[in-house]
Ligand code: ADP
């Protein structure tokens with residue numbers, strides 16, 4: 001029997017083992033009974049929420065319904081707060097349960113002032129030494145209180161304050177527990193706008209901490225805040241919600257998976273995530289490595305992957321075209337090429353062939369770094385379709401790129417006797433192009449999204465190729481597919497898609513990776529140059545041009561419509577022409593030019609008639625001029641890393657040494673610096689993409705928010721990549737074994753799946 005000694009303050013510290021065995025957590029109440037002369041402790045269960053406090057439609061017996069209880073039925077949530085919460089997507093207790101703390105604070109003990117750590121939120125007990133209004137050197141008013149304990153002192157500062165209030169409360173000699181973010185300027189640590197819990201005269205520190213068990217003596221959850229709701233209020237209502245409703249959350253994962261993955265039950269995981277045990281490791285919690293977090297993330301990712309697995313399966317169940325590989329044109333093309341395919345190209349091509357031969361539609365994503373030769377692989381696939389008397393649609397994101405693809409493909413196909421047609425919005429209806437396509441007189445159509453308009457009809461579309469998928473949404477993919485009867489779809493992207501994204505956003509596509517560049521490419525030397533050293537950059541450009549090479553100078557143009565950016569590019573081109581390189585040929589290319597103007601500029605540059613091409617980002621994807629050996633990117637800090645990488649891929653296409661100069665302002669943020677350094681140190685598109693993703697987050701990374709998959713509330717695909725991988729494995733295995741989710745117990749899985757995916761799950765096999 002454990003013997004417990006009363007603490008010096010008379011309180012009763014419960015040993016860890018007892019707390020554990022009663023599953024006590026901070027703030028719980030204890031029942032103390034005396035039975036037959038011995039003391040019996042048990043956890044005091046709070047009364048269940050009164051039925052009256054719930055809307056009529058809710059019944060205890062239906063767990064899903066209980067979780068739909070509106071937040072206004074939570075103690076402490078009035079109509080106004082309920083409104084505020086609902087606006088932020090926290091309408092029901094289920095919503096609330098899944099708003100997890102984004103970090104945790106360690107309030108298990110107070111820190112001596114001398115040991116307060118800059119960059120951390122700390123709580124400390126100290127006495128006010130002095131307090132008065134002050135003025136900064138810059139003339140800004142603030143209030144300063146110096147506080148101290150035995151170990152040292154630290155200034156507290158308020159830049160927004162109520163003078164009367166501060167004067168009344170911050171009196172020398174007064175003691176308090178202060179909580180705030182510790183910052184450091186030069187060698188001085190300070191705390192701005194701390195919270196305070198006053199300690200009354202004669203009151204003991206332990207008494208104060210016991211008075212507020214919500215905020216002391218435990219690991220504190222820190223919630224993402226909603227305007228108008230303080231951390232304190234948030235903690236209180238979350239605590240209420242978790243205590244009353246977490247037990248109503250029913251996990252539906254099959255037992256073998258729970259066992260294999262060593263998952264906590266959802267109610268326990270939720271409680272643990274919102275109110276971690278005092279013995280938890282705070283660093284693990286903050287890095288999302290806690291068991292509770294892993295269990296919740298797994299659950300969420302499992303349903304995401306289950307949906308994707310079913311989608312994939314739905315696709316593979318559809319009837320599609322079973323192509324025959326006759327080699328008639330593909331062999332011919334191989335003979336025409338001045339080089340042979342890389343091993344990676346061969347491998348990916350054989351994966352594509354297998355799909356095309358199969359009697360189900362292909363849905364394959366080919367990803368590969370800039371310049372790895374995706375176009376050629378696509379063309380080979382196109383030839384297989386043509387060999388089978390089918391048409392092919394190749395869709396590119398910009399007119400410029402469509403035109404370039406067209407020229408490239410046309411060049412080869414002409415020699416093979418295959419007709420290729422360009423279809424962009426610039427092509428007039430009366431030109432007869434639409435008839436050519438509808439009557440099947442043209443075999444390969446290269447174009448922009450103009451191709452998916454209603455009026456475009458294909459005679460017999462067998463293969464759709466989408467280049468640079470990240471620019472197109474799921475919708476465009478579906479529309480292109482509708483242009484034929486279950487044609488094969490091949491999606492290509494030069495943005496190396498981090499594995500985590502290929503398992504989620506693109507998770508219903510089969511994946512091929514071209515992970516090898518054609519031989520003979522030399523690495524590109526990348527440098528960061530500040531504006532003040534611009535002359536040096538011009539010197540380098542001149543040096544390359546003298547050697548007979550060509551240069552790109554790129555301007556950021558976030559939106560084609562942004563006039564000011566366009567103006568900057570136009571002015572710069574003029575300035576370069578007149579003042580810097582009057583003896584050289586400088587041309588300008590931007591998105592507002594007509595297709596024929598653009599084509600003129602591009603072909604002059606390709607032909608070597610122009611030395612320097614000043615361009616906006618229309619140049620980004622796919623442009624191929626091997627003689628260009630230097631690229632200068634203005635305002636490099638305004639680009640995403642993946643975009644910079646794509647741009648950079650326009651040089652280094654020949655065997656000459658190439659350069660990429662990233663121009664930046666003279667003043668840069670530390671973050672910006674770190675970002676651009678990645679470009680200098682790496683040529684590996686995958687590494688750059690990973691870095692880009694971790695800096696910008698998935699939404700920005702893809703350019704637009706990709707619709708079509710459920711939003712993740714708990715999991716963070718970057719941090720939880722390992723969990724994602726496990727969840728995907730389990731979900732795909734489950735669908736492999738039970739494609740219709742008919743096995744005993746899987747009906748619950750099916751219902752939960754529908755609940756999580758909402759209307760987004762258009763499943764052929766499980767409608
Ligand atoms: P991306 O993958 O960026 O679309 P491209 O298809 O534009 O790359 O190819 C880049 C360049 O490499 C083109 O000039 C193309 O002709 C050339 N190329 C493609 N495959 C090979 C190969 N196996 N060997 C040599 N050059 C190749």
Ligand code: MG
Pocket residue numbers: 374375467494621622
């Ligand atoms: Mg390409």
